[in-house]
Amino acid sequence: SQQGEEDPQALSIQEGENATMNCSYKTSINNLQWYRQNSGRGLVHLILIRSNEREKHSGRLRVTLDTSKKSSSLLITASRAADTASYFCALRSNDYKLSFGAGTTVTVRA
């Protein structure tokens, strides 16, 4: 199964700034999901976007999906220190499984 590729690998921003990370993939998907992982913890689901959707919002999060370019972006607006974490995109094809990328590590400086 395919994996998403996140870009950049790491991102350091000042508190209050926006953070944008991207995920690219190669074959068709059923949906794409974003997860957050705080250091040494399990993953927490953030948002799911289906293949027929183009944009979704959840609080300070905005996710876009461009199926023609096979890419998605996650935007965190007005970042906070608590947003410091690794962010993963996960691809769902037509089976029970999710394929995770290597993640983007975000550091928010106070």
Add this chain to the structure above:
Amino acid sequence: SQTIHQWPATLVQPVGSPLSLECTVEGTSNPNLYWYRQAAGRGLQLLFYSVGIGQISSEVPQNLSASRPQDRQFILSSKKLLLSDSGFYLCAWTSGLGGQETQYFGPGTRLLVL
């Protein structure tokens, strides 16, 4: 509400020793269950998944095995650990019903094989 437990939280084992990691889910029935391994600073590698009792699918050939003796219990085992088995092991569940596709993760077990 649903909760997922993993234990132990941390484990240090010598090479060649056996392994048993346990994952249990509460508050749901017939979940799909997953075992992942995460190397330091890396993404998640799916090891096994199960859609029902006694039904195990293996994703990669390895030194590990999985079992599902009860509906909400998923066990990861090894008869003889290798150094390369070190990592962070995560259990996750998703509803077995259609339309629920979010995966819910346990807190993880950090395994160090020496």
